[in-house]
Amino acid sequence: MSGNLKLLTDTLARARQEGRAALVTYLPAGFPSVDGGIDAILATVDAGADVVEVGLPHSDPVLDGPVIQTADDIALRGGVRIADVLRTVREVHAATGTPVLVMSYWNPVSRYGVERFARELAAAGGAGCVLPDLPVAESAQWRRQAAEHDLATVFVVAPSSTDEHLAETVAAGTGFVYASALMGVTGARESVDEAAAVLTRRLRTLTDLPVCVGMGVANARQAADVAAFADGVIVGSALVATLLDGDRDALTRLTAELAAGVRPGYPASAVPRFSTAR
Amino acid sequence: MEHDFFFPAAPGSLPSGDGYFGAFGGRFVPQALVAAIDQVAAEYERAKADPAFVARFEDLLAHYVGRPSALTEAHRFAEHAGGARIFLKREDLNHTGSHKVNNALGQALLAQRMGKTRVIAETGAGSHGVATATACALTGLSCTVYMGETDMRRQAVNVARMELLGAEVVPVTSGSRTLKDAINETFRDWVARTGDTHYLFGTVAGPHPFPAMIRDFQRVIGVEARRQLLERTGRLPDAAIACVGGGSNAIGLFHAFLDDPVRLIGCEAAGRGVGSGEHAASLTAGEPGVLHGSRSYVLQDDEGQIVEAWSISAGLDYPGVGPEHAHLHTSGRAEYRPVTDDEAMHAFRLLARTEGIVPAIESAHALAGALQVGTELGPDALVLVNLSGRGDKDMDTATAHFGLEAAR
Incomplete structure (x- = not known):
């Protein structure tokens, strides 16, 4: 059985045809428990998520802020294993038909076995991986396996990335490009930096891959602002925070608001934050 | 032929151009840090070929460190x-x-060359934090040191020394609250502020070129x-x-x-x-x-x-x-x-x-x-x-x- 890269690509293309951005949601596996995490992800899909990222909790999440650190910690103390992450992928995809990505730091994948991880992720119906601490220069082994198993390799780029790095990254990546909206770790911010729009514009000159923007997006208004220029809006910490508060209704409500935010007609910011001219 | 001056290491020493010592090393970092790390690597290559940089480093080791x-x-x-x-x-x-001052001075000089105004560092025992705070006081760089809460208790005297030297010491309360987590937190700071900030890493680990550069300074x-x-x-x-x-x-x-x-x-x-x-x-x-x-x-x-x-x-x-x-x-x-x-x-x-x-x-x-x-x-x-x-x-x-x- 092969992976679902094509499903991911088609899903993003369909959103584009509908004249809107896709909503990509992130929740860690095993948080607050394995079954609880699956239920939470299913709830985000019901509420309008187009693509889901399942976090593989790590002991040393250097690109994550306090909210996801805390969630990872709870998942790991609950004993989450890679088999649980793969089960989460399988059950979510089987129940919804949604493309499911795994977001993981490199060491767990490397330790588990790159070939084994790719094969089992594809068998679970996964669409690919986001690997935030694996730069293109170190990624050859993973990309071989990803190609073998029809999995997306989503690289994260940042406003600080040079044109040369961006070109190298979009040439190596598949599925979409993850554009970090700001310089920093994951976590909700009061406003989304203009840097995201600039970075997206730079990427457009280099690639036809969809550009999804994440990091710092916390509410529907910000999602609408990002949707004005990006193909997808990625939201993680703000969703995780609702579960840390133990508020499942808030998770569903926020996801539904975000889903409205990525669609045309959502009231834009009173003062336009971005120039949308390309 | 013996290579008997101490800085830098002889040409032909490991690592390879992509930062590998055999199967080990490399650079596994978020893309957001790649540009900053490239800058460190490029500036270090220029610095070690610059007689003025080498002379300044040797002078500090002789007349400030006491070598x-x-x-x-x-x-x-x-x-x-x-x-x-x-x-x-x-x-x-x-x-x-401690030996930590050798590296702290070398990297502080490098931070100055790069036009950085702020230095961040992790510390475990406090030796690297003290050395970094010292080098920053000497060179007029602002200094923030991340230290695990557990270590701050174990090494209270060094915390006071760093503060006296003008550094801000930030307690790290994640994970094991020791050196590993202090490093995580320093990387998180750096990802958000590469523009004006140099991460003065304390040991021969981390992404290329830190293991080679710090070895050269030591x-x-x-x-x-x-x-x-x-x-x-x-x-x-x-x-x-x-x-x-x-x-x-x-x-x-x-x-x-x-x-x-x-x-x-x-x-x-x-x-x-x-x-x-x-x-x-x-x-x-x-x-x-x-x-x-x-x-x-x-x-x-x-x-x-x-x-x-x-x-x-x-x-x-x-x-x-x-x-x-x-x-x-x-x-x-x-x-x-x-x-x-x-x-x-x-x-x-x-x-x-x-x-x-x-x-x-x-x-x-x-x-x-x-x-x-x-x-x-x-x-x-x-x-x-x-x-x-x-x-x-x-x-x-x-x-x-x-x-x-x-x-x-």
């Missing part, structure tokens, strides 16, 4: 090591009290010791011994001897024993993996989650080790042996009572190794030990460990 540091023969201590001759390389006599230790020992004894040592946490003092000692017939022995912290699960012996008991930006040996479970380390010494309490050590370990050029808390504390007190020198508990691990190696090699042996730091910072730990009067 060359002394080489002291430990006669009475050696009586407990099978009668072998033991020489101590006295990095404890450096300004700030290799003065071995170059001096080699020269001093040849002058004093007319021969090379049989063994050169150093403690290994991340491994900067050890690589600084070892690098000058790589092409010599000298056994290189790194002493890892075995904590309460490698079998106890409470240790920091990454090479003895770890396996290859990626932590803090490079591939090396790390303490991890079967699914790549990093396992918390333990050592009585905050400076060795780290579940990873520099990639060049991983390479020297797998190639067999260096050997690494575990030393327990108790063995280190025995050597700690023994050196104080036989030589009138109170070592850092980190360095006491190397001294414990010297007691073993001297005994193994016998009375004709010549053993060189890197005394990487002084023990003033460790008085609270020693007081508690030995039940000294002050504890009552």
Whole structure:
């Protein structure tokens, strides 16, 4: 059985045809428990998520802020294993038909076995991986396996990335490009930096891959602002925070608001934050 | 032909152009850091070829740090090591009290060259934090040091020193609240502020070029010791011994001897024993993996989650080790042996009572190794030990460990 890269690509293309951005949601596996995490992800899909990222909790999440650190910690103390992450992928995809990505730091994948991880992720119906601490220069082994198993390799780029790095990254990546909206770790911010729009514009000159923007997006208004220029809006910490508060209704409500935010007609910011001219 | 100036390392030294020492090293970092790290690498290449930079670095080492540091023969201590001759390389006599100042000054000068105004650093025992705060005070850079909450308790004196030197010390409350988590938090700061900030990494780990650059700044230790020992004894040592946490003092000692017939022995912290699960012996008991930006040996479970380390010494309490050590370990050029808390504390007190020198508990691990190696090699042996730091910072730990009067 092969992976679902094509499903991911088609899903993003369909959103584009509908004249809107896709909503990509992130929740860690095993948080607050394995079954609880699956239920939470299913709830985000019901509420309008187009693509889901399942976090593989790590002991040393250097690109994550306090909210996801805390969630990872709870998942790991609950004993989450890679088999649980793969089960989460399988059950979510089987129940919804949604493309499911795994977001993981490199060491767990490397330790588990790159070939084994790719094969089992594809068998679970996964669409690919986001690997935030694996730069293109170190990624050859993973990309071989990803190609073998029809999995997306989503690289994260940042406003600080040079044109040369961006070109190298979009040439190596598949599925979409993850554009970090700001310089920093994951976590909700009061406003989304203009840097995201600039970075997206730079990427457009280099690639036809969809550009999804994440990091710092916390509410529907910000999602609408990002949707004005990006193909997808990625939201993680703000969703995780609702579960840390133990508020499942808030998770569903926020996801539904975000889903409205990525669609045309959502009231834009009173003062336009971005120039949308390309 | 001997390469007898100490900075930088001879051309042709590892790592390869992409930062690999054999199978270890590389650069596993978020894309957001790649541009900043590229800048460090490029500026370091320019700096080491710039006579003015080299002269400024050498001048500071001579007239600010007080180099060359002394080489002291430990006669009475050696009586407990099978009668072998033991020489101590006295990095404890450096300004700030440890080898860490060599690297801190080198990187502070580099930060200035890059036009950075702010320096951030992690610290475990506080030695690197103090050295960084010192270098920043000297060069007029602002300084923020991340330190695990557990370590702040263990090393309260060093926290006060850093603050006195003008640094901000930020307690780290995530994870094990020790060195590993302080490094995570410093990386998180750097990702958000690469524009004006240099991460003054403290050991020969991290993403390329840090392992090579920091080794170059530390290799003065071995170059001096080699020269001093040849002058004093007319021969090379049989063994050169150093403690290994991340491994900067050890690589600084070892690098000058790589092409010599000298056994290189790194002493890892075995904590309460490698079998106890409470240790920091990454090479003895770890396996290859990626932590803090490079591939090396790390303490991890079967699914790549990093396992918390333990050592009585905050400076060795780290579940990873520099990639060049991983390479020297797998190639067999260096050997690494575990030393327990108790063995280190025995050597700690023994050196104080036989030589009138109170070592850092980190360095006491190397001294414990010297007691073993001297005994193994016998009375004709010549053993060189890197005394990487002084023990003033460790008085609270020693007081508690030995039940000294002050504890009552």
